[in-house]
Amino acid sequence: MISSIAELISDRIGAMPAGERRAAQTLIANYPLIGLKTVAEFSAAAGVSSPTILRFVARLGFQNYPEFQSSLQDELAAQLQSPASRTLSPSSPGGGAVSPMLEATLDNMRETFRHLSDKQLADIVAKLADRRGKTFLIGGRFTDPLARYMAAHLAIIQPNVFHLAGQESVWRDRLIDMGKRDVLIIFDIRRYQDSLVRFAETAHQRGVQIVLFTDQWLSPIARFARHVIAGRTAVPSAWDSSAALFVVAETLIGAVTRQLEADSAKRIRELESLR
Amino acid sequence: MISSIAELISDRIGAMPAGERRAAQTLIANYPLIGLKTVAEFSAAAGVSSPTILRFVARLGFQNYPEFQSSLQDELAAQLQSPASRTLSPSSPGGGAVSPMLEATLDNMRETFRHLSDKQLADIVAKLADRRGKTFLIGGRFTDPLARYMAAHLAIIQPNVFHLAGQESVWRDRLIDMGKRDVLIIFDIRRYQDSLVRFAETAHQRGVQIVLFTDQWLSPIARFARHVIAGRTAVPSAWDSSAALFVVAETLIGAVTRQLEADSAKRIRELESLR
DNA sequence: CAAAATACGTAACATACGATACAGCGCTCC
DNA sequence: GGAGCGCTGTATCGTATGTTACGTATTTTG
Structure with a gap:
């Protein structure tokens, strides 16, 4: 051949x-x-x-x-x-079903980060760490957990972090709270969800800055996004992999935490004492 | 430059x-x-x-x-x-905050899979694919999203998959539905949550088979678990990384899907037609 | 709220690119 | 040594591509 x-x-x-x-x-x-x-x-x-x-x-x-x-x-x-x-x-x-999956995932991550500049990440971190507005997170069917994961961490180191979940009508109504100073982090990979696109469009019209986590084919939301993170998703499986996006999310979480070092440390101590 | x-x-x-x-x-x-x-x-x-x-x-x-x-x-x-x-x-x-994080994560994954035998994964896959019982998933504060992610996929390819969320009292009561033929997938990394440990212990007493995703220091739940997956979590960040566990989860999802090839394909077609 | 400036797309344009016809040259085989 | 065939380059053609001008929509500013 x-x-x-x-x-x-x-x-x-x-x-x-x-x-x-x-x-x-x-x-x-x-x-x-x-x-x-x-x-x-x-x-x-x-x-x-x-x-x-x-x-x-x-x-x-x-x-x-x-x-x-x-x-x-x-x-x-x-x-x-x-x-x-x-x-x-x-x-x-060995050739078990394991290693091809792992190798592909590792490749995806390397490739994802290769297309991701320090500058771009730094911009996003600066935006997230600049605490004059609120941060909203939302995800699609399979990526909502990523939004949750990120929200769980960000909510600890700073106030005004909200994960949007549940029925569409519920989070759609939250749009009323969003304005120019706010950031909306959206996770959307194939197959892209119409409801999310509409949501993003409206948020964009309200002046909300959108950070989009998507796959290499770019969700239509990229049109409205201020920052786009395109992760590789192809693996030898029936499903797409969100692992690369997960790692980017963790990287951002770590970077924002470091940025807010002083503040977050105080906040964490305060939280500890509340238990 | x-x-x-x-x-x-x-x-x-x-x-x-x-x-x-x-x-x-x-x-x-x-x-x-x-x-x-x-x-x-x-x-x-x-x-x-x-x-x-x-x-x-x-x-x-x-x-x-x-x-x-x-x-x-x-x-x-x-x-x-x-x-x-x-x-x-x-x-x-020079020292963008990016690459150390990525390198550490990649190392974690390689290391995690090195300690993971094909046999062990195959056993878990067989158990998950053997559909005579129910599958429950639950996670801790930061790992609950992983449980959700896995549940979202498994629920598509087979019936009787339940993600336990919300207030402790709510999912504790679900114990009444759990028996010998059922599988409970728990995500628990430091700091280990007492509520989860208690939950796991009770489930174990009822004969539920527990699959534990934890870190290299092993949650106390390992004591009750039938299968333990220990992922590396150390990264240069204020937080631990769940990325390695995430990839293991994706690997399992892919393997179970392949195992249930015929069934799941039919199911997916049926789901499509419901839309 | 009005007016200016900026940005974007449609459509016409010119160029440069790939494609083709044809002629010259060399090689082979009788 | 001559006739035939095949390979190659020159010159020309049509077209797809990059480019530009202009009108409209959108945003920004006073």
Whole structure:
């Protein structure tokens, strides 16, 4: 079976005329980036003419040059998204149903954080730690627990943290309490829930700043969000994984706590004494 | 100093209008491949118009779209040529609060699964998939969301799954419904809650099989538990991390789903039709 | 509340890109 | 050594792509 274009090339390079072979060698040597450039650049790099490049990709079985480029991009996407899985998977020979799941989850986390800059997190932390407004949290069917988890922690280190739960009509009415200074943290992954989108839209119209936790395909709520955290969710399971988002949530919780160091320490002592 | 376009974006995303921010977010979420496609595809993915994409790249300082794409390609080339740079880059900026947290969490997961045998997980899966009894889930102050998360999934693929929540008196009374064939999944990490321990003890006396999710120091409930999953919780934060337990939970959910493949598929179809 | 400024999308435009027809050259085989 | 075939490059064409101008909607400011 042939899985990559590189293999396809080395498979057929023997049956190619000289010019196309030069094209093939140039592509292999600069794989795959030269193939993403224009035909003109590719041909210049290979030292052949444009038509030769086109004949080359045609011989590989592609209908046209864009189709060839799309294939290269898809390949690249798969490679970028699971950098470790191909190198690490042989290391765990046991092959129970466990390790693929773990490996995929670890990859997801690395990948999620790779797309997440310190700056972006710092902005969110600053917003959450700036206590002039209220913080609301809400989640979808499977992500509501994440909202709860985050709310449980944030509520300890600062006042005015509210988790929105229960029937839609209940939390929809809470919109009346939300304004410009407030922050709304929403968790929403596929399949995105209409009720949440509507809620987010209304909140946005009221000037509420929205922090969205979603998957890599971005919930439509991203449209209204001030900050978007896109977590990877793909795992070898019938379900999507929220683990990466969970870890981001924990990271934020930790960072906000550190930010509010002085205040939160006092608050925690006070809470202790209440028991 | 700004070395990558991703950093450049997160640096300026705050000063962008809504549409361009949306473009920025989709690029970060699908970095960098979406930026190598055509303006039309990029704009469609971001849900904005082509000119917005062009204004976006212009704001980043590029003269035109091709120049922007070249930059992305150069970046990609550098990244592909030294695969190690990807794993090293997060550690390079001096002490962002991010990577230590992530690294610790990843370590926790690896360590947690290292102490977890396939056999042990298989036993638990078999027990959960054996549907002659009921399944109850309950958690502590911070771990209740994990119980909810697991319950939300299990309840879809099989009947008789109950999450115990609310006031102590409420779920304590549910003990009357629990018997030998039933399973009780408890989440309990430091500081262990007395109420949970008492609950577990009573359930144990009634013959309920207990599956305990706890930390490496083991909740006292371990004494009554049939299966104990000990997750690592230490991270550089004021709080303990439940991420490792979360991943174990997701793994179990996935495994049980696979086990009940036929049944659950039918159930899910039936649920879909109810909507 | 009004007015200005900013931002966004629609539509027309120009360019540059990929595709193709054709001619020249070299190679092989009779 | 000559005729035929195949490979390659030049030049041209059509089109898809990036670009820009302009009108409308939205937000901000006085």
